Structure formats: C-alpha cells, structure tokens
Amino acid sequence: MTDTPTRIQVAGTAGTDPYEVLVGHRLLDDLPGLIGRSARRVAVLHPEALAATGEAVRDDLANQGYEAIALQLPNAEESKTAEVAAYCWKVLGQTGFTRTDVIVGIGGGATTDVAGFVAATWLRGVRWIAMPTTLLGMVDAAVGGKTGINTAEGKNLVGAFHPPAGVLADLATLDSLPVNDYVGGLAEIIKAGFIADPAILDLIESDPAAARTPGGPHTAELIERSIRVKADVVSSDLKESGLREILNYGHTLGHAIEKNERYQWRHGAAVSVGMVYAAELGRLAGRLDDATADRHRAVLESVGLPLAYRGDAWPKLLESMRVDKKSRADRLRFVVLDGLAKPAILESPDPSLLVAAYGEVSK
Numbered sequence: 001m002t003d004t005p006t007r008i009q010v011a012g013t014a015g016t017d018p019y020e021v022l023v024g025h026r027l028l029d030d031l032p033g034l035i036g037r038s039a040r041r042v043a044v045l046h047p048e049a050l051a052a053t054g055e056a057v058r059d060d061l062a063n064q065g066y067e068a069i070a071l072q073l074p075n076a077e078e079s080k081t082a083e084v085a086a087y088c089w090k091v092l093g094q095t096g097f098t099r100t101d102v103i104v105g106i107g108g109g110a111t112t113d114v115a116g117f118v119a120a121t122w123l124r125g126v127r128w129i130a131m132p133t134t135l136l137g138m139v140d141a142a143v144g145g146k147t148g149i150n151t152a153e154g155k156n157l158v159g160a161f162h163p164p165a166g167v168l169a170d171l172a173t174l175d176s177l178p179v180n181d182y183v184g185g186l187a188e189i190i191k192a193g194f195i196a197d198p199a200i201l202d203l204i205e206s207d208p209a210a211a212r213t214p215g216g217p218h219t220a221e222l223i224e225r226s227i228r229v230k231a232d233v234v235s236s237d238l239k240e241s242g243l244r245e246i247l248n249y250g251h252t253l254g255h256a257i258e259k260n261e262r263y264q265w266r267h268g269a270a271v272s273v274g275m276v277y278a279a280e281l282g283r284l285a286g287r288l289d290d291a292t293a294d295r296h297r298a299v300l301e302s303v304g305l306p307l308a309y310r311g312d313a314w315p316k317l318l319e320s321m322r323v324d325k326k327s328r329a330d331r332l333r334f335v336v337l338d339g340l341a342k343p344a345i346l347e348s349p350d351p352s353l354l355v356a357a358y359g360e361v362s363k
C-alpha cells in the first residue's frame with residue numbers, strides 16, 4: 001500500500017454529517033485536522049492494552065496545543081458497562097468538557113462503542129473520532145455510528161446512533177493484535193461477503209492461511225471491501241429502519257452466545273456460530289441452497305472460526321434472543337439469505353425450525 005490513504009465516504013443521513021473512513025499508514029497526522037480548532041479539550045479513551053499508544057496520542061495532541069487527557073478503560077467487553085461510562089462522564093465533568101470539545105476512541109470495537117456512547121450522551125452529544133486498532137473495529141465497529149454498552153440483560157441494550165466525525169484506520173496497529181482477535185475480525189469480513197460482496201469470500205478461499213495475518217496479500221482489499229459494504233448500508237439507513245438489519249446477519253444467536261459465555265468469547269467467534277445457525281435456518285426454511293449454506297462452514301472453518309456451540313445451552317440462548325433488537329413484541333426475527341448476497345428477514349419462524357437449526361450447530 002502507498003502512503004496515500006484510501007478514503008471511503010459515508011453519507012450523512014437523518015440529519016447527521018457525512019464523514020470519511022481513512023485506511024492506510026501514519027494516520028495520526030490526520031487527527032488534529034479532524035479535531036479542528038474549535039476544540040480546546042480532547043479526551044483520548046483507550047483500553048489498558050494500548051496504554052502506551054493512548055499516552056502517545058495524548059502527548060501528540062498536547063504538543064499541538066490541545067488540553068489533552070487520556071482515559072484508560074478496561075480491555076474488551078469489560079469496558080462496555082454503565083460503570084465505565086459513568087467514570088468517563090465524571091472525568092469529563094471534572095475537566096470542564098464543553099460542547100466544542102472532542103472525544104477520541106482508540107482501540108477495538110469495545111472501546112469505540114463505549115467512546116462513541118460517552119460522546120453521544122455527554123451534553124447530549126459531542127463530536128468524536130474513531131481510531132480502530134483491531135481488524136473488527138476497522139471493518140465494522142468504528143463505522144456507522146452504532147454506539148453502546150451492555151446491561152445484565154444483554155448485549156448492546158443501551159446505546160445511541162451517533163456517527164463519528166471521522167475514522168482513522170491505521171493498518172500498522174494490527175501488527176500487535178493477538179491472532180485470535182485478528183481472526184475474530186474475519187467473521188465480520190466473511191459476513192460482509194455473504195450479505196453483499198462475494199468477492200470477499202473468493203479472496204479468503206484463495207488463501208485462508210494468509211487471510212489470518214495482517215501481512216496477507218489481500219489484507220488491504222479485504223478491509224476496504226468490507227468497509228465499503230458497511231458504508232453503503234449505513235449511508236442509506238443510519239437508524240436501522242430497514243436495510244441496516246442485514247449487518248446483523250449471525251448476530252441474533254451470536255449475541256446470545258456472548259452473553260451465555262459472560263463475554264469471554266470474542267464477538268467474532270460468537271457471530272461465526274451465529275452465521276452457521278442463520279444459514280441452517282435459511283436452508284431448513286427452504287430459502288437457501290445447500291451449496292451456499294455449506295460454504296459458510298467451509299470458509300469460517302478455513303480461517304479457524306468456530307462452527308458449533310453447547311447443545312445444553314439452547315433454552316438460555318432462546319430466552320436471550322427474545323430481547324434482540326430486531327424482535328417485535330413476542331416475534332423473533334432473523335436475517336437469513338435467500339441466496340448469496342441476497343439477505344432478507346425471516347419473520348417469526350416456527351419454534352420447531354429454530355430447534356432443528358440449533359441441532360445443526362450444537363455439539
């Protein structure tokens with residue numbers, strides 16, 4: 001990749017401003033331009049694992065004349081809590097953070113979800129910038145303005161649609177990412193392949209081992225294609241009133257598995273099982289052909305993602321799925337495929353179908 005970043009546009013909808021996702025190297029240089037000169041204070045939210053990076057970004061901004069503070073958050077899902085959000089609000093209050101000041105979230109999807117949520121709620125909404133440092137964050141979480149935290153009852157149950165002012169995806173940050181976290185991001189990339197861009201699947205299938213590393217020949221293309229899928233969808237349906245639901249492919253069961261595992265499974269791993277389940281639902285409902293359903297197992301397994309979950313967990317999973325945000329009253333709704341890149345909604349499937357599909361993914 002050259003030094004010139006790729007720029008992917010996300011349109012402003014529902015009264016929000018358009019913004020760009022930059023993918024490339026040395027993107028820290030672009031941060032002050034995005035923050036702008038109306039801001040006096042900047043809060044840099046980062047996870048424990050990126051303490052040095054968070055401090056370095058803070059120092060850089062302080063050298064540029066901002067009153068910059070760094071807030072260290074717990075790693076991963078432990079940061080997506082009301083307590084962590086309250087801690088951030090307290091620090092912002094004590095710092096005198098105003099409506100022209102800016103929040104920067106640097107980290108994986110968990111960090112950018114909570115950073116965006118703090119930005120959405122502080123003074124009813126301040127600007128924020130996402131600097132994703134995981135594969136999953138770059139291709140999915142940092143783009144689209146879904147921000148939020150978990151509650152005891154489930155995943156992402158409290159949140160807001162609050163798009164960032166910009167996204168800086170610096171590919172060099174991926175070098176320190178543990179392989180399991182990298183592979184988790186491939187689940188969302190494969191999701192983008194099945195719902196909208198099958199060329200993604202072809203690229204992964206051409207060399208699954210290479211797809212598991214940030215140094216692979218197709219890394220940049222896989223990232224950019226996935227971001228384009230997401231950017232196109234959220235550009236026309238920010239608030240998930242229709243089309244955006246397709247981005248939830250595999251998430252109905254996936255989120256239930258995450259909750260059942262007390263968030264010790266990575267999101268991408270849970271979504272992987274969730275996509276196999278959604279494919280089986282589609283197949284059993286007579287909507288998805290065998291070849292495409294089988295392709296889910298083959299491509300997910302080829303990169304090392306899980307395909308199955310505990311059989312005895314079904315009653316709890318079913319209960320958790322009822323609070324999925326796609327549910328309407330007591331009706332469960334699933335994103336399924338009517339074919340490759342043909343996502344659709346399966347409304348209120350018969351309970352026997354749900355159980356039968358679970359039989360295909362349980363071990």
Ligand SMILES: NC(=O)c1ccc[n+]([C@@H]2O[C@H](COP(=O)([O-])OP(=O)(O)OC[C@H]3O[C@@H](n4cnc5c(N)ncnc54)[C@H](O)[C@@H]3O)[C@@H](O)[C@H]2O)c1
Nearest residue numbers: 047049075076108109110133134136141146173176177267
């Ligand atoms: N808002 C959205 O649209 C959206 C989309 C997809 C997923 N998500 C959310 O994203 C979260 C998952 O994100 P994730 O997979 O990025 O995991 P994560 O944010 O939990 O990060 C995984 C781990 O990697 C560490 N880490 C982050 N960057 C690193 C780096 N460069 N080097 C070393 N360690 C690093 C983190 O501290 C954490 O311990 C879930 O909470 C999921 O619900 C949100």
Ligand SMILES: O=C(O)C(=O)C[C@@H](O)[C@H](O)[C@H](O)COP(=O)(O)O
Nearest residue numbers: 140144146155156244247248251325
């Ligand atoms: O952006 C979206 O819309 C998505 O559904 C993307 C998902 O990958 C992501 O995990 C999202 O956080 C799930 O949202 P939720 O509304 O089901 O909590």
Ligand SMILES: [Zn+2]
Nearest residue numbers: 188251267271
């Ligand atoms: Zn997801």
